Amino acid sequence: MLSPDLAARLQAASLDDRDAETFRLRLERYGPDLAESLRAVYGEQAGEVLDRLTEVLLHASQARPADLRRLDEARLLRPDWLQAPDMIGYVAYADRFAGTLRGVGEHLDYLQGLGVRYLHLMPLLRPRAGENDGGYAVQDYRAVREDLGTLDDLSALARDLRGRGISLVLDLVLNHVAREHEWAVKARAGEEKYRAYFHLFPDRTLPDAYEQTLPEVFPDFAPGNFTYDDEARAWVWTTFNRYQWDLNWSNPDVFLEFVDLILYLANRGVEVFRLDAIAFLWKRLGTSSQNEPEVHWLTRALRAAARIVAPGVAFKAEAIVAPAELMGYLGRGVHHGRVSDMAYHNSLMVQLWSSLASRDTRLFGEALRAFPAKPTTTTWGLYVRCHDDIGWAISDEDAARAGLTGEAHRHFLSDFYSGDFPGSFARGLVFQHNPQTGDRRISGSGASLAGLEAALEAGDPGRVDDAVARLLLAHAVVLGFGGVPLLYMGDELALLNDYSFAQVPEHAADNRWVHRPRMDWALAERVQAEPDSPAGRVNAGLRALLRARQDTPHLHASVESRPLPSPDGRVLLLRRDHPLGVMVQVYNFSEETVALPGHLLRELLGDHAEDRLSGSTFSLDRPTLRLGGYRALWLLGAELRG
Incomplete structure (x- = not known):
C-alpha cells in the first residue's frame, strides 16, 4: 500500500465506489512492484517518494476520461x-x-x-x-x-x-x-531545487573524469559530453547537444x-x-x-x-x-x-x-x-x-x-x-x-x-x-x-x-x-x-x-523466429513454432535463382506446403526447391494451415 491513509485520500479524490475499488485492486497488483523498484533506486527515500506519488496517481486516476477507462478494461482482457x-x-x-x-x-x-x-x-x-x-x-x-x-x-x-x-x-x-525548458530556466536563475534536476559541475574535475569512459554520440557537431553555461555558471552534462541538458x-x-x-x-x-x-x-x-x-x-x-x-x-x-x-x-x-x-x-x-x-x-x-x-x-x-x-x-x-x-x-x-x-x-x-x-x-x-x-x-x-x-x-x-x-x-x-x-x-x-x-x-x-x-x-x-x-x-509475437542452418549462404531460413504448427520462412537475398534441397523443408513441413504469400502449394517430395532472385516464402505444412 502506498499510504496508510489511503481510504481518506480516495475519499478526498472524489472517486466513486467503483473507481475507488479499481484503484485499490490495481494498487494491490502493482504497488509491491512499484515499492520494490523505488527502494532499489532511492533507498531510504523510497517511503517519502511513495507517499508523494500517491497524490500524483490519485489525481490522474480521477482525471482519466470514461472512454479511456473502457480502453483500460479492454486491454486488461x-x-x-x-x-x-x-x-x-x-x-x-x-x-x-x-x-x-x-x-x-x-x-x-x-x-x-x-x-x-x-x-x-x-x-x-x-x-x-x-x-x-x-x-x-x-x-x-x-x-x-x-x-x-x-x-x-x-x-x-x-x-x-x-x-x-x-x-x-x-x-x-x-x-x-x-536548455529553454522551465526547469533549466529556473536552474540557470539559481533556484537550487531545479539545479538539482540536472548534472551541474563548478569546474572540469568531474567532467574530465567521466569523459575517460564516455562515448560521443555526435562527434561531428557535438563533441564531448559537457558544455559550460555562462548563466548557470557551471559545466552541464549534455550527452547529445549543448542545448539538451541531461536530467x-x-x-x-x-x-x-x-x-x-x-x-x-x-x-x-x-x-x-x-x-x-x-x-x-x-x-x-x-x-x-x-x-x-x-x-x-x-x-x-x-x-x-x-x-x-x-x-x-x-x-x-x-x-x-x-x-x-x-x-x-x-x-x-x-x-x-x-x-x-x-x-x-x-x-x-x-x-x-x-x-x-x-x-x-x-x-x-x-x-x-x-x-x-x-x-x-x-x-x-x-x-x-x-x-x-x-x-x-x-x-x-x-x-x-x-x-x-x-x-x-x-x-x-x-x-x-x-x-x-x-x-x-x-x-x-x-x-x-x-x-x-x-x-x-x-x-x-x-x-x-x-x-x-x-x-x-x-x-x-x-x-x-x-x-x-x-x-x-x-x-x-x-x-x-x-x-x-x-x-x-x-x-x-x-x-x-x-x-x-x-x-x-x-x-x-x-x-x-x-x-x-x-x-x-x-x-x-x-x-x-x-x-x-x-x-x-x-x-x-x-x-x-x-x-x-x-x-x-502463426505470426503472433509471443512466438520467436529462430534461424535454421542454411545450405546456401544466400538464403535465410527462419522457423516459428506456433501451436497451430511449424512455419518456415525462406528468403533469397540475391538476384540469382537458388536450388534448395527439398528434404530440408520436407522434414519440417511434410510432403506439401502452402506459401501464405503467393497462395501456391509446393510439393516438397522433389529433390530441390527452386527459389527465384529475392523470393520470399512463408511456408506452412498443408495439413496445419491456420
Whole structure:
C-alpha cells in the first residue's frame, strides 16, 4: 500500500465506489512492484517518494476520461494486443505527413486502408526554437508545436484514431530537456531545487573524469559530453547537444515529474510511449553511463505507476544497444517481462542491409542465434528503415563466427551504402564519421539505399526490378519476423532521397533529413492506377504482404523466429513454432535463382506446403526447391494451415 491513509485520500479524490475499488485492486497488483523498484533506486527515500506519488496517481486516476477507462478494461482482457498479427505500425512526422494534427486526421482513411493500427507521430511536443535535434530537445511536455496545432487537437486526433482501432504513439524524451525548458530556466536563475534536476559541475574535475569512459554520440557537431553555461555558471552534462541538458534521475523529484507527465499525456489519449534515450538515464563514474542497473528499476517503476492508473498504456524502449544489453529493456532476471512492453530490434534492420549488400546471410543467422529469448509477453518493434541513421551495430564475435572480420565488414557496409564500393547499387550519405573509431553511419531512404534511385537515373529496367524486389524482400522479413512492423512514411510509395534538406538552415547540418521527405499525396492518389511504375509495384507488393500477415496467426509475437542452418549462404531460413504448427520462412537475398534441397523443408513441413504469400502449394517430395532472385516464402505444412 502506498499510504496508510489511503481510504481518506480516495475519499478526498472524489472517486466513486467503483473507481475507488479499481484503484485499490490495481494498487494491490502493482504497488509491491512499484515499492520494490523505488527502494532499489532511492533507498531510504523510497517511503517519502511513495507517499508523494500517491497524490500524483490519485489525481490522474480521477482525471482519466470514461472512454479511456473502457480502453483500460479492454486491454486488461486482451493483454497481448501489441503482439497480434494484425498490429501494423506506421511512423511519420505529422508536419511532413499532413501539415498539422488536424491534417493527419483528414488522412485516416489512407492509414486504415493500409491496415495501420499503431500510429507513431514523431516528436511533436513543443521543442526549443531553431535547432532542436529533430524535435528531441523538448521545451514543454504539456504543449504541442505551435505549427502543428494544440493539445486539444492532439486529444481529438487520439480520439478519432481510437475510434478506428488505431493507437497513438508519442515520443517521451526521458534523458534530457531543452536548455529553454522551465526547469533549466529556473536552474540557470539559481533556484537550487531545479539545479538539482540536472548534472551541474563548478569546474572540469568531474567532467574530465567521466569523459575517460564516455562515448560521443555526435562527434561531428557535438563533441564531448559537457558544455559550460555562462548563466548557470557551471559545466552541464549534455550527452547529445549543448542545448539538451541531461536530467539527474538520482533526484526523486525528476521521477515524480515524469510520472505526472506520462499520466497527463495518457489521459490525453496517448496509448504507447516511446521512451527516448532511455539507456542514458543513470550516470556512473568509470562507465559508459549507459545500461546501468538503475535504468531498468526506474523503467519498471514508471511502468508500475502507469499500470495503476492507465493499464491500457504500453512502453516502448528506444534502446539502440548491443543484443546482450537489449534484453534488459524487456526484462530479464528479476525484471522479466516487467519493464518495457516493446523494444526496437535494431539488429534485424542492420542485418537486412548487410545481407542485401553482401548477398550472404551467414552473419544474419549468427546474429540471430546470439539473441537470447525475449519474455513471451513482450514484442519487438521491427523496421526496414526509421527516421534515424543506420549505425553498423555488428559485433566482432558474430562476424568471426560467420568467417568475417567485424571492422572490415563494417567498413565495407559504410563504403557500399555511401556508393563508394565498386558495383554498389545504393545512394546514401555518410553521417557522423568518427575518425578515432572509423565508424561511419549512413543516411538514406529505403528506396535509395535499395538501388531504386541509381536504377532510375541509369534508365535500366533490370536494375529497377532488382531494387523493387529488394524493398519487398526486406519488408517481407520485417512483417514475418514476429513483432510490430513499423512502416516508415513514404516507404509504401518507394520515395527517394530528398536532397532539398540542404536548403533548410536548421536541417542543413544533419543529413538524416535526406530520408525525412514530405509525403507525396499526389503520388499516393495515383499509385494504384499506375501498377507498372516502381511506386505502384512496391505499393501493391507491400499491401499484399500486409494482408498475408494479417491472415496468418502463426505470426503472433509471443512466438520467436529462430534461424535454421542454411545450405546456401544466400538464403535465410527462419522457423516459428506456433501451436497451430511449424512455419518456415525462406528468403533469397540475391538476384540469382537458388536450388534448395527439398528434404530440408520436407522434414519440417511434410510432403506439401502452402506459401501464405503467393497462395501456391509446393510439393516438397522433389529433390530441390527452386527459389527465384529475392523470393520470399512463408511456408506452412498443408495439413496445419491456420
